[in-house]
Amino acid sequence: MASWGEASESRLIGKRVTRLSGKDKVTGKAKYTFDINEPGMLYGRILRSETAHATVIGIDLSEAEALPGVKAVIPLIEVGNKLRYQGQEIAAVAAETDDIAKDAIRRIHVDLEELPHVVTEDDAMVEGAPQIREDWAGNQSEPNVREDGDINAGFDEAAVEVEATYHTPVQTHVCLETHGHVAKWEDEQNLTVWASTQGVFGVRNDFAQHFELPANQVRVITEHMGGGFGSKFGPGIEGRTAVELARITGKAVKLMLTRKAEHLVAGNRPSMTQQVRAGATSDGRLIAYDMKGYGTGGISSGAGFTGPYVYHVPNSRAERVNVAVNAGNQRAMRAPGHPQGAFAMDSLMDELAEKLGMDPVEFRRINDPNEVRQAQYTLGAQEIGWHRRNTVPGAGTSVKKRGMGVGSGQWGGGGGRGTEARVTINADGTVEAVTGTQDIGTGIRTVIAMIVAEEFGLETTDVRVKVGDSQPGLPSGGSGGSQTTPSVAPVIKTAAAAAKQKLFERIAPLLDAPVGDLRVGTGTIYVVSDRTKTITWKQATGQLGMESISEGGTWEEDLRQNGAAGTQFAEVEIDTQTGAIRVIKIVAVQDCGLAINRLTTESQVNGGVIMGLGQAILEERFMDPVTGRMLNANLEDYKVPGTLEIPEIKSIVFDTHRKVTGVGEPPCIPTPGAIANAVYNAIGVRIRSLPITPDKILDALAEKA
Amino acid sequence: MPEKDKKQGTNISRRNFLKGVGTGTVAATVAPSVLIGSEKAAEAQAGDAIANATIELNINGKSYQVEVEARTTLLTVLRDGIDTGGNNIDLTGAKLICDRGECGGCTVMVDGKSVYACMMLAIDAQGKQITTVEGLADGDDLHPVQEAFIQHDALMCGFCTPGFIVSSAALLNENANPTMEEIKVGLSGNTCRCGTYPFIFDAVKTASRKV
Numbered sequence: 001m002a003s004w005g006e007a008s009e010s011r012l013i014g015k016r017v018t019r020l021s022g023k024d025k026v027t028g029k030a031k032y033t034f035d036i037n038e039p040g041m042l043y044g045r046i047l048r049s050e051t052a053h054a055t056v057i058g059i060d061l062s063e064a065e066a067l068p069g070v071k072a073v074i075p076l077i078e079v080g081n082k083l084r085y086q087g088q089e090i091a092a093v094a095a096e097t098d099d100i101a102k103d104a105i106r107r108i109h110v111d112l113e114e115l116p117h118v119v120t121e122d123d124a125m126v127e128g129a130p131q132i133r134e135d136w137a138g139n140q141s142e143p144n145v146r147e148d149g150d151i152n153a154g155f156d157e158a159a160v161e162v163e164a165t166y167h168t169p170v171q172t173h174v175c176l177e178t179h180g181h182v183a184k185w186e187d188e189q190n191l192t193v194w195a196s197t198q199g200v201f202g203v204r205n206d207f208a209q210h211f212e213l214p215a216n217q218v219r220v221i222t223e224h225m226g227g228g229f230g231s232k233f234g235p236g237i238e239g240r241t242a243v244e245l246a247r248i249t250g251k252a253v254k255l256m257l258t259r260k261a262e263h264l265v266a267g268n269r270p271s272m273t274q275q276v277r278a279g280a281t282s283d284g285r286l287i288a289y290d291m292k293g294y295g296t297g298g299i300s301s302g303a304g305f306t307g308p309y310v311y312h313v314p315n316s317r318a319e320r321v322n323v324a325v326n327a328g329n330q331r332a333m334r335a336p337g338h339p340q341g342a343f344a345m346d347s348l349m350d351e352l353a354e355k356l357g358m359d360p361v362e363f364r365r366i367n368d369p370n371e372v373r374q375a376q377y378t379l380g381a382q383e384i385g386w387h388r389r390n391t392v393p394g395a396g397t398s399v400k401k402r403g404m405g406v407g408s409g410q411w412g413g414g415g416g417r418g419t420e421a422r423v424t425i426n427a428d429g430t431v432e433a434v435t436g437t438q439d440i441g442t443g444i445r446t447v448i449a450m451i452v453a454e455e456f457g458l459e460t461t462d463v464r465v466k467v468g469d470s471q472p473g474l475p476s477g478g479s480g481g482s483q484t485t486p487s488v489a490p491v492i493k494t495a496a497a498a499a500k501q502k503l504f505e506r507i508a509p510l511l512d513a514p515v516g517d518l519r520v521g522t523g524t525i526y527v528v529s530d531r532t533k534t535i536t537w538k539q540a541t542g543q544l545g546m547e548s549i550s551e552g553g554t555w556e557e558d559l560r561q562n563g564a565a566g567t568q569f570a571e572v573e574i575d576t577q578t579g580a581i582r583v584i585k586i587v588a589v590q591d592c593g594l595a596i597n598r599l600t601t602e603s604q605v606n607g608g609v610i611m612g613l614g615q616a617i618l619e620e621r622f623m624d625p626v627t628g629r630m631l632n633a634n635l636e637d638y639k640v641p642g643t644l645e646i647p648e649i650k651s652i653v654f655d656t657h658r659k660v661t662g663v664g665e666p667p668c669i670p671t672p673g674a675i676a677n678a679v680y681n682a683i684g685v686r687i688r689s690l691p692i693t694p695d696k697i698l699d700a701l702a703e704k705a
Numbered sequence: 706m707p708e709k710d711k712k713q714g715t716n717i718s719r720r721n722f723l724k725g726v727g728t729g730t731v732a733a734t735v736a737p738s739v740l741i742g743s744e745k746a747a748e749a750q751a752g753d754a755i756a757n758a759t760i761e762l763n764i765n766g767k768s769y770q771v772e773v774e775a776r777t778t779l780l781t782v783l784r785d786g787i788d789t790g791g792n793n794i795d796l797t798g799a800k801l802i803c804d805r806g807e808c809g810g811c812t813v814m815v816d817g818k819s820v821y822a823c824m825m826l827a828i829d830a831q832g833k834q835i836t837t838v839e840g841l842a843d844g845d846d847l848h849p850v851q852e853a854f855i856q857h858d859a860l861m862c863g864f865c866t867p868g869f870i871v872s873s874a875a876l877l878n879e880n881a882n883p884t885m886e887e888i889k890v891g892l893s894g895n896t897c898r899c900g901t902y903p904f905i906f907d908a909v910k911t912a913s914r915k916v
Contacts, residue, residue: 022855025863026847026870028798028838035797037785098785099776176802176810176864176898226800226864227898259804441862441899599858603904607861610900635803635896643889646902 002494002556004594004658011522012454014655016599020446020465021224021439030224033196034256036182042071042094044245044255045101046238047108048264049083049090052117052326052628053132056081056090056110064093064107069100071249073108076241083112084132084299085326086629087264089237094245094253117628121271121296121323132299133324140294141302141322154288154315158279160355166276166344167689168672170296170621171269171614172262173333174640177226179266180256181239183246192219193243195235196256198228199478200438203235204470210240211247222438222468229611230332231267232440233478263633267331268621270303271295272340278313280352284366289316295340296323297330306341310408311349311367326628327621332480334608335411335665339615339672343690346407346673350680354393360677361386361406372656373408376567376589380406383587383650384569394684394704402573402584405677409669413592413662414562415486417555419476423452423495424551425503427544429537431456431463433496437476437488438468442664443600444484448492450596455496457520458537482662486560489596489660495553502549507540561659565591568609568670571647572678576701579694581617583647583675591654593661598653605651605667612671614641617691759789760831765840769794773827780811780822782830783837798838798867802896809895812868812875813837819875819894838867841874849915850874850908859908861899869895873909877916883909 007014024030061073076089083090091108095101116130123129124139132139155161175196182194191213197203200220208215225232235243242255257266274293281287295303302322353363361377368374380386389404390396421435433452439445445467449460456462466472477487504518504525511518513527525540527533571584588609595601618639622631632638651667672690680686685700759772762782770789771782780801786794799822802810806824813822814836841848850873853859860866869892876883876891883891888909897905 018855018858019860021863022858022860023847023851025860025866026838026851026854027842028796028867030863031797032800032864034800035784037793037795037797098781099774174898176800176808176862176896224864225862227862229898259802443858443861600861603858603861603899603901606903607900610902611898634805635807636805640896640898641900641902642896643892643902643906646889646906649903 002490002558004559007658010454012450012460013596014594014598017446017450017460017597019443019600020449020460032177032224032226033180033182033194033222034177034226036194036254038182038184038252041182041252041254042096042245042249043098043101044092044094044242044253045105046076046089046241046261047091047105048261049086049088050629051083051112051114052086052119053115054083054112055115056083057113058111059091060109061091063109064104067100067104067107069096070104071095071251072245073104074244074248076237082115085328087261087328092241092245094249117326119325119327119623119625119628121273121294121325123625124323124325132326136324139324144320145317147317149315151288151290151315151317155279157281157287159282160352161277161279162348162351162355163277164348164351164688166274166347168272168340168343168615169690170271171333171619172621172638173229173231173267174635174638175227175229175231175262175266178257178259178262179232179236179238180254181235181242182252182254183243184252185246185250189213190217191243192221194221195239196225196232197222198225198232198438198440198480200468200470201436201475202233202478203239206235207243211243216473218470220470225438225440228440229334230336230480233480259635260633263621263638264630265328267333268298268328269333270297270330272303272305272344274307274344276344276348278348278352280356282356284356284358284363286311286313286352286367287315289313291318293319294321294323296325298327299324299329301329303330304337306337307344309341309345310410311345311364312369327623334611334668338409338411338669339612342407342409342669343672343676346670347676347686347688350405350677351686364406364408368408370410370565372565372591373567376565376654379652380567380569380587380589383652384571384585386569390681393681399577400573400575401682402571403678403680403682404569404571405674405681406567406569407670407673407677409566409666411482411564411666411669412562413482413486413564413666415483415560415660415662416477419487419491419555420474421488421491421495421553422474422550423492423499423553425499425541425549427541427546427548429541431458432466433463433492434466434472434474435476435488435492436467436470436472436474437484438479440479442479442484442604443597444488446600447485447489447596451489451492452496455493455500456537457522457524482564482664482666484662485596486660486662487555490556490559491553493553493559494556495551498551498553499549502551503540506543507535510543511535559660561593561657561661564661564663564666566666566670568674570671570674570678572675572682574679574682574697576683579697581679581692581694581697583613583617583645585648585650586613586671586674587650587652588667589652589654590663590667591656592663593655594658595653595655596660601653601663602651604663605653606649608665608667609649609651609671610641610646612668613645613675615690616672616675617693618645620691758828760828762827762830762835763833764796764835765837775828777827778823779813779825779827779830779835782827783813783822796837796839800864800867802865809868809872810865812871812895814871814875817875817878819872838870841870848874849912850877853908853912857904857908857911859901859904861901865895865897869897869905873912876909877913881916882913
C-alpha cells in the first residue's frame with residue numbers, strides 16, 4: 001500500500017518550505033499573462049453593453065476601422081440579437097497600443113432598442129415583471145425540492161422553533177489579474193496562447209475545438225497566474241476573441257479584461273435568500289428543518305447553496321429556486337454554495353441555542369456528527385477564550401461592545417484521476433518533474449519539488465519543476481474544487497518512486513547489494529545492510545552515461561483522502577455609536593489531512609478566512625434597478641479586505657491523518673457565520689443579511705431600542 | 706490632416722442621423738434608442754492632434770529615451786514602452802490592477818517615495834529617480850523586504866506582490882521600525898485578494914530589523 005511514511009521519517013514533507021517561485025515573484029521577474037510582450041504585439045479591447053436589455057439595431061465599425069493604428073475591428077453580436085446584461089460583448093478591436101484600442105472602442109457606434117430590464121431577484125419575482133427568459137415562468141426555475149424524514153412529525157417533537165430569513169448578496173471574485181490571454185499563431189495550424197487560467201488543458205481543448213485545430217497543435221501556457229478563485233476555467237468569449245483577432249491580423253494579440261468588465265462578466269458568487277423554520281427538542285437535538293430559498297446566478301445560471309448544512313437533522317425539507325436577472329452569470333467561487341449556506345445554518349443554530357438557553361458550542365456538539373469537528377470545537381474554544389464571551393448577548397453599557405461566535409464548514413478535496421506526470425533523473429544528477437497542472441498561487445510547484453526531493457534525498461531547489469504548459473502533453477485537471485494537490489501529489493510521488501527504483505537497479509551491481517537494500521540518505525545512496533557502502537547522488541546518476549531515467553506515475557487512492565472539516569471562532573468589536581465593526585480575532589481550525597507544505601497551507605487558511613471576512617462585512621454587488629447597471633464595478637466602491645480590516649488570525653492546521661486533502665476552499669466557509677454570531681453576541685441584535693455593515697448595525701440597534 | 710477632417714464630416718452627419726432616430730421615438734414608453742460612443746468620440750478626436758514628445762526617464766539608475774503622448778502614464782511606459790532605439794522597456798513588475806489609484810499594484814518609488822504609477826503621467830516623471838521592483842535588489846542580493854517576503858510566504862499568486870514590496874520598502878525608508886498599526890496604515894494603499902496580509906505584516910516586521 002502506497003504511503004507517505006511516518007512524520008518522524010520525513011525530512012521535507014510536512015515541514016515549512018518557502019516557495020520555489022518566491023524569488024521571481026518578489027523581484028518582478030515572474031511573468032504573468034498580463035506581462036507577456038511579444039514583438040509587434042497588438043492590444044485587444046472589447047466594446048461592452050452599458051444597457052441591461054436591448055435589441056441591437058445597428059453596429060457601425062467604420063470609424064473605428066479608419067483610426068490609424070487600428071488593425072482589426074470585429075462584431076461580437078449580430079444585428080437583431082439581444083443584449084441581456086450590462087457588460088455583454090458587442091465588438092472588439094486590435095490596435096498597435098492599448099490607448100489606440102481604447103480610442104477605437106469609442107469610435108464604434110451602436111444603435112440599440114432598449115427593452116425593459118430587471119436586475120434584482122426580488123424585482124424579477126414580482127408578478128408582471130419583465131419576462132427575461134422565455135423558458136422560465138416568471139423568471140424562476142422549477143423548484144428543486146429535497147425531503148428527508150417527516151417534517152411535520154419533527155415539528156411536533158420540537159420544544160423550540162425559530163423562523164427567520166437569511167440573505168447574502170452577489171459577491172464578485174475580484175481576481176487581481178483580470179481574465180485575459182495573449183494569442184499568437186505560429187502558422188496557420190499552430191497556435192500558442194498565454195492564458196490567465198486555472199485549467200491549461202481545458203483551455204487548450206476549447207481552442208482546439210473552436211478553431212478546428214488538432215489539440216496537439218495548440219499550446220497553452222500559464223507560468224504564473226494572478227488569482228482565479230473558481231472563475232478562470234474556460235477561455236470565455238474574451239479568449240476566443242483574442243485568438244480570432246490574432247488570426248485576422250497575423251500578429252500576437254493581448255486582450256485582458258478591464259477592471260469593470262471583470263466585475264460584470266467574469267463570474268460571481270450567486271445571492272441567497274432563505275426562509276427557514278426549524279425546531280429543536282428540549283434536550284438540544286435539531287429535529288426539523290423547513291427551508292424555501294432562492295438566489296440569482298445571473299441571466300442563465302443557477303444559484304446553488306447548501307441547507308441544511310453540516311449538522312444532522314432527521315426531518316428536513318428544502319426547496320430552492322433559481323431567479324434570472326439581467327446581469328452577468330455566476331461562476332464557481334471558492335467553495336460554491338457553501339459560505340452562503342453555512343452563514344444561514346450557523347445563524348439558525350445560534351438562534352435555536354438561545355431559545356433553548358444552551359451554549360452555542362454545546363448545541364453544535366450535540367448535533368454535529370463529524371468527529372474531527374468535535375475535537376476542533378474544543379481546540380477553537382480554548383484558543384479564542386470562549387469562556388470570556390458575553391453570557392448575555394449585548395450586555396453592558398459601554399460604547400464599544402465585544403462578542404464571540406462560532407461557525408463550521410465541510411468540504412471534499414479528495415482529488416481524482418487524470419493527471420499525467422514525468423519525473424526525470426539526468427546523468428549529471430539534475431532532476432526534473434513535469435506535469436500539466438498549473439500553479440494558481442497555491443504553491444503546487446513547491447509541493448511537487450518537496451515530494452521529489454524527499455524521495456531522492458535532495459533539496460527542493462535541486463528539482464526543476466515545470467507546470468502550466470500543455471506542450472509536454474502531460475495533462476492534468478483544472479485547479480478547482482481543492483483538487484490540485486490530492487490529484488497531483490500521488491502521481492508525482494509514484495513517478496519519483498518508480499524513477500528511484502530504476503536508478504537503484506542501475507547502481508545495485510556497483511554497490512554489490514540487492515536492489516531492495518538500497519536507500520537514499522541526504523544527497524547519498526547507501527546499502528541499509530552495510531552502511532559503509534555509500535555513494536553520492538551524483539556518483540550514482542553518473543552511472544547513467546548518456547541516458548536519463550524518466551518515469552510516469554499513477555494516482556493512488558491510498559495517498560489521498562476526501563473530507564476536510566473546519567471550525568472557526570470569531571471575536572468582534574462593535575462601536576454602538578457609529579456602527580463600525582472591527583473583527584478582532586479569528587481562530588481557524590482547519591482539517592486538511594497531510595499538509596505537505598505547512599507554510600503554504602497556513603497561507604491558504606489565512607486567505608480563506610480573509611475572503612470569508614470580506615463576504616461577512618464588506619462585499620456586495622450593487623445593481624441599480626433604474627439603469628440596470630452595476631453601481632460599484634471598481635475597486636473603490638466594491639470593498640475587498642485591506643490591511644486595516646485584517647484581524648489577528650490564528651490558523652491551526654489540524655492534520656488528523658497522513659493522506660493528502662485539498663484545502664484551497666474550505667477555510668472561507670465558516671467565517672461569515674462565525675462573525676455574524678459574534679456580532680449578535682456583542683450587541684444582542686441579530687443581523688441576518690450580509691455584509692454586516694455599519695448602517696445595518698445602527699438600524700438594528702435603533703430597532704432594539 | 707485633410708483626410709481625417711473629411712472623415713469627421715461624414716461621421717457627424719451619420720451621428721446626427723442616429724440622434725434623430727433617438728429623439729424621434731423618445732416619447733415611447735420604453736426609452737428606445739441608445740448611443741454608445743458618439744460625442745465622446747468627437748472630443749477624443751480633437752485630442753489626436755496633440756504631438757507626441759520624446760522624454761528622458763531615469764529608471765533603476767538607467768536612462769531611457771521614450772516617445773510618449775500627453776496622456777501616457779508612467780505605468781504604461783514601464784510596462785509597454787518602447788525606447789527610441791526600438792527596445793521594449795519591459796519592466797512588467799508593476800501591475801495595472803484597478804486602474805484608478807486604489808489598489809497599489811502599480812506602486813513604484815519616485816525619488817524614494819511610493820507613487821501609484823497608473824496615476825502619474827510619464828512627462829511628470831522626467832528628472833526624477835524612478836525605482837521599480839526590478840531595481841530594488843543589488844544584483845543577486847535581494848532587498849531585506851524581498852528576503853522577508855519569501856521567508857514568511859508573504860505572497861500567494863504574487864500579482865500584488867511587486868506593489869507591496871515597493872510600498873513596504875518605501876515605508877521602511879520613512880520609518881525604520883514601524884509598529885503593527887503603522888505597518889497596516891503604511892500598506893493600506895495596497896490590496897491583495899489571496900489574503901496574504903498576516904504574513905506580509907510578519908515580513909515587514911522581520912525586514913525592519915534588517916534595514
